[in-house]
Amino acid sequence: MDLVSIFSTIVLVTTIATLILALAAYFAYKLREWRKPKASADDKNRTGDAFEPIFLKRHMLGDPPPTTDEHAVHS
């Protein structure tokens, strides 16, 4: 077996092993995500000002920023 054949075989085996590992790693990740505790119904139903994303509407230049009374600020 010459050098090129040995080298080629190593690359071939490594690539196949890596492809199998890549698939296994991905499915392991998905399995872990699937088994993670899900958010409770209470979390999903929470509403109110603090849960509304703020400042997501377009603002014209020069507009004052929205009020932020709902946040506790310490400095």
Add this chain to the structure above:
Amino acid sequence: MIKNYRILLASLFAASFAIYLLTRLLQSWNSHTADILKGNAFITYFTYYLTAFLAVLVIRYFILMIFSYLEHLDNIRAHELEQGEQRTAESENRLPFITIVVPAYNEGLIIKAAIGSLLELDYPHYEVLVVDDGSTDDTYERAQEMINTSDKCIVTVITKKNGGKANALNTGMAHAKGDFILNMDGDSKLSPNTLRDCIRHFDDPKIGAVAGNVKVINRDNMITQVQALEYVEGLALARKAQSYIRAVNIIPGPLGMFRKNALWQIGGYADDTFAEDCDLTLMLLFEGWHIVYEPRAIAWVESPSRMIDLLKQRYRWTRGILQAIKKHASSLWRPHKAGVNGFILWYMLFEGVLWPLSNVAGNVFFAWLGIQYGASALIAFWWLQLSILDLIAAAYCVIIEKEDTILIAYALVFRVFYLLVVDVAKIFASVEELAGTKMSWGKLEREGKL
């Protein structure tokens, strides 16, 4: 110095060996393909496709390296001019006030170190605004301990109910006193010169934002070392090249400075994608703002040190980028109107979808030829060409960025192992995004390396 010589000699030896192998493999390629290609249309056309893909990659690297080098020269000139200027009380007073916004969710382990590093920045007028996004740990309490610890700048801590990173950044933006806002991650550490190096770009009124240079701090295993190379070769190289045409396509979450007016104009961060930084950057570009990259403004970040965390991160990035592209999809088909931005969208699609798909397909195809026809020389030839390309790009980037030369050696691991694993995850992420599969944010577990 001696270490560098050894690495240089090893690189020369590796390059000579690679060229020898490439020549021998080319002979094998010619003899094998002549036999295999005979009468098999699928193999013929797929080989043509992969050859075209390889040509596109070579051209891509070539263009990126030329553009990034031109940008590098511009940066050196600008820096030399800046160095020549004397700092006076008057010139320091003229510098604008900057607000640093630090969104933090369960960063109790590292938040004090992160704020502490911000108090050491070399800049006369700035404030630090920490937004605790409803953490369930002691982030808020620990951040509060940093208030009044410095005479140099004011530290303000805001706490709010959990609403996601985009919401936290928007809250910070609404409270910011400065006309310029630096957004970062709670787990990043900035280089002391960051504010000074970023703010100089805003002398040009067309500049809406400056993207910083993100580097890996926890280089303690093979996965994080390869990511350190990837950040230098894959991300910094592309950003530097894009900066030459002032169209950086992703302002990284760990470090981006914005003109507040520009952020107001686009309405801040949207929370309908999982890559809010990419989405915001595209919105700025489509509003006509120019975006540049500042290589000397560095954010050190902890990268995933376990394979499963890495896959989680890349899965989110891929789906987030696709979601951001989808919001501007109409521009894909109107290149005359979208101009450079249309090209940027196609480039992102190529990098996000076509590149991983072609890379994995190429490996599967050649592995199949190796098993079916005993032509294992073909996959070695394919791998070697791409690895040489990676090595050249890695050497160029490491030299330009003055990075650790040992990273060049990781280019081989990058190609044979890392990229294939990440690309498989990217393909699945793209398929699931198309299918509309639900997903969650998935926060990276911190090790407290800052």
